[in-house]
Amino acid sequence: MSRRKKMIEGLDQDIREHLERETQDNIDRGISPAEARFAALRKFGNVTQAKESAREVWSLLWLDQLLQDTRFGLRMLWRTPELTFAAVLAIALGIGANVGIFSVLNGIALRLLPVLGAEQIVSVSQIFHDHLTRNTHNETSMFSYSEYLEYRRQSRVFSGLLAYEPFVDATLGGDTVQQVLGTVASCNYFEVLGEHPAQGRGFLATDCAALGGNTVVVISDDLWRGRFAADPLLIGKRIILNRIAYTVVGIAHGGFRGTEPIPSSFWIPLSMQKVIEPGQNRLADDNMSWLALLGRVKPGITLDQVRAGLAVIASRIDRLHPGRQTSLTVHVATFLVRPEERAALIPVSSVLLVAFGLILLLACANVANLLLARSTVRHREIALRQAIGAGRGRLLRQLLTESFLLSLMGGALGSVLALSSFPTLMRFAMAQLPHPFPAVSVNILPDVRVLVYSLMLTLATGIVFGLVPALQSSRPDVNTALKEGGLILISATRGGKCCAIL
Amino acid sequence: MLILGTLILGPMHGHAITKAIEFNSDDVLQVEQGSLYPALHRLIKRRWISVQEGTSENNRRAKFYSLTAKGRRQLEIETSKWGKLTGAIARILRPAESESKS
Numbered sequence: 001m002s003r004r005k006k007m008i009e010g011l012d013q014d015i016r017e018h019l020e021r022e023t024q025d026n027i028d029r030g031i032s033p034a035e036a037r038f039a040a041l042r043k044f045g046n047v048t049q050a051k052e053s054a055r056e057v058w059s060l061l062w063l064d065q066l067l068q069d070t071r072f073g074l075r076m077l078w079r080t081p082e083l084t085f086a087a088v089l090a091i092a093l094g095i096g097a098n099v100g101i102f103s104v105l106n107g108i109a110l111r112l113l114p115v116l117g118a119e120q121i122v123s124v125s126q127i128f129h130d131h132l133t134r135n136t137h138n139e140t141s142m143f144s145y146s147e148y149l150e151y152r153r154q155s156r157v158f159s160g161l162l163a164y165e166p167f168v169d170a171t172l173g174g175d176t177v178q179q180v181l182g183t184v185a186s187c188n189y190f191e192v193l194g195e196h197p198a199q200g201r202g203f204l205a206t207d208c209a210a211l212g213g214n215t216v217v218v219i220s221d222d223l224w225r226g227r228f229a230a231d232p233l234l235i236g237k238r239i240i241l242n243r244i245a246y247t248v249v250g251i252a253h254g255g256f257r258g259t260e261p262i263p264s265s266f267w268i269p270l271s272m273q274k275v276i277e278p279g280q281n282r283l284a285d286d287n288m289s290w291l292a293l294l295g296r297v298k299p300g301i302t303l304d305q306v307r308a309g310l311a312v313i314a315s316r317i318d319r320l321h322p323g324r325q326t327s328l329t330v331h332v333a334t335f336l337v338r339p340e341e342r343a344a345l346i347p348v349s350s351v352l353l354v355a356f357g358l359i360l361l362l363a364c365a366n367v368a369n370l371l372l373a374r375s376t377v378r379h380r381e382i383a384l385r386q387a388i389g390a391g392r393g394r395l396l397r398q399l400l401t402e403s404f405l406l407s408l409m410g411g412a413l414g415s416v417l418a419l420s421s422f423p424t425l426m427r428f429a430m431a432q433l434p435h436p437f438p439a440v441s442v443n444i445l446p447d448v449r450v451l452v453y454s455l456m457l458t459l460a461t462g463i464v465f466g467l468v469p470a471l472q473s474s475r476p477d478v479n480t481a482l483k484e485g486g487l488i489l490i491s492a493t494r495g496g497k498c499c500a501i502l
Numbered sequence: 503m504l505i506l507g508t509l510i511l512g513p514m515h516g517h518a519i520t521k522a523i524e525f526n527s528d529d530v531l532q533v534e535q536g537s538l539y540p541a542l543h544r545l546i547k548r549r550w551i552s553v554q555e556g557t558s559e560n561n562r563r564a565k566f567y568s569l570t571a572k573g574r575r576q577l578e579i580e581t582s583k584w585g586k587l588t589g590a591i592a593r594i595l596r597p598a599e600s601e602s603k604s
Contacts, residue, residue: 017516018516021517050539053539057547
């Protein structure tokens with residue numbers, strides 16, 4: 001308990017005990033009990049006043065003033081509803097747009113993967129510093145199958161290292177033919193991620209043994225519901241992908257769509273790569289970048305240790321190939337993992353954030369204008385307050401409190417609007433994309449980062465539009481304001497001098 | 503200052519402080535006992551005295567106030583300021599005395 005609270009709580013009892021002692025003393029002196037109590041109270045003086053004065057010692061002046069300012073500010077805003085409404089709306093739109101775009105960027109690039117222990121999952125990419133030729137499918141920063149096996153065999157920092165090829169195009173046969181995108185994944189994919197399918201199972205060791213002979217597939221919840229109408233008996237049945245039949249062994253959880261921004265509809269073992277992509281034998285190609293790597297770090301190992309450990313393996317591989325020189329990029333896995341994609345992210349997001357920021361700035365300028373216009377009307381009130389001694393600092397604080405109230409209301413409204421409407425807007429925008437373009441799935445639900453961003457923006461907004469009008473209004477210019485306002489100030493001088501002290 | 507000066511004799515509870523001030527001043531200074539508590543709280547806030555639970559002479563619990571090191575220093579400062587003030591006043595009045603004598 002704080003010192004303040006402790007002192008105030010003990011006070012009543014202390015005074016009561018004091019009075020009891022005084023009463024007892026009086027009784028000892030021979031006064032009757034009834035009279036003794038009266039005498040004690042008389043000697044003490046005003047009990048309530050004593051308690052008040054003692055409590056006042058501990059009062060937090062700044063808190064009282066803040067509450068006073070807030071109450072006054074609310075009253076002022078209530079009295080000018082048009083101004084309040086216009087200002088709050090402008091701020092809400094400005095902040096809402098920014099919070100919305102930030103939540104989109106957050107969902108794409110900053111959020112961790114939606115799996116258990118996502119802080120331990122890191123993505124590994126390689127950057128080539130030589131000029132040797134390299135076959136690439138998707139991104140150059142990916143790995144070949146033999147490289148993956150090397151890293152998996154030699155590394156001590158991971159409890160599991162998985163590899164997958166994303167964006168695998170397949171035709172889902174049946175009554176209606178449908179194009180789907182899926183993933184070709186290593187056997188330990190579901191195990192390392194900790195994302196065991198909701199129904200059925202993931203991959204077993206036996207599934208990944210024979211090249212081309214393990215026709216098993218795990219499908220996504222979306223595909224199960226969309227294409228197979230949530231058939232409860234789907235497990236064990238066969239589906240046709242690129243003219244080959246696969247047995248459905250598992251259905252993933254509803255919230256899991258793979259680890260890429262574009263959702264994956266199915267997962268098949270790595271050994272089936274040549275089958276699903278006829279004419280492309282990637283597993284045998286030692287010089288092809290096609291596999292993305294994700295590893296789960298062992299508990300207690302830092303990211304730097306991971307980087308150091310993997311760098312050793314990278315240099316070992318480099319030495320086996322004359323002229324080859326690679327370095328690794330390792331960081332906690334988000335939906336945007338590869339260096340090429342991340343490099344594109346920074347300019348795009350800067351442009352977006354600046355553009356939306358300008359919208360907010362425009363809103364602030366508008367509100368500042370509104371406040372400045374209103375400040376001429378309040379000239380008299382402020383001048384009067386200065387006349388009775390309100391310091392400039394106090395006035396500034398009070399005016400800024402009003403601004404913060406406005407920005408907080410606008411910020412709250414804007415954030416709520418953004419977070420409730422952006423999903424719909426996103427879906428609409430996605431629907432407008434040309435048909436073969438797969439829908440991107442981004443989780444834009446608010447998390448801590450978005451809320452902190454919204455709060456910071458709100459505070460900054462309050463200062464930006466509130467400071468100038470507040471400084472303007474609180475300028476010390478008492479006489480002119482009062483005269484213009486129609487009041488005549490008569491200053492009275494007291495006749496006579498003050499009393500002598502001794 | 504009076505409270506600090508009283509507490510230099512040792513820790514006391516509130517009631518005892520008022521009694522001590524009256525006693526030591528030969529009843530010249532009558533404390534309005536109610537003003538003691540705000541004063542005590544002011545001194546506590548400035549950390550010139552500290553407070554502790556204890557038992558009084560007749561085995562009842564009470565809060566005992568005692569001087570802190572800071573409080574001791576403050577008492578010295580205030581005592582010397584008071585001394586300077588009374589000394590100055592005395593010097594001013596003394597010529598008046600010698601005037602009236604002669």
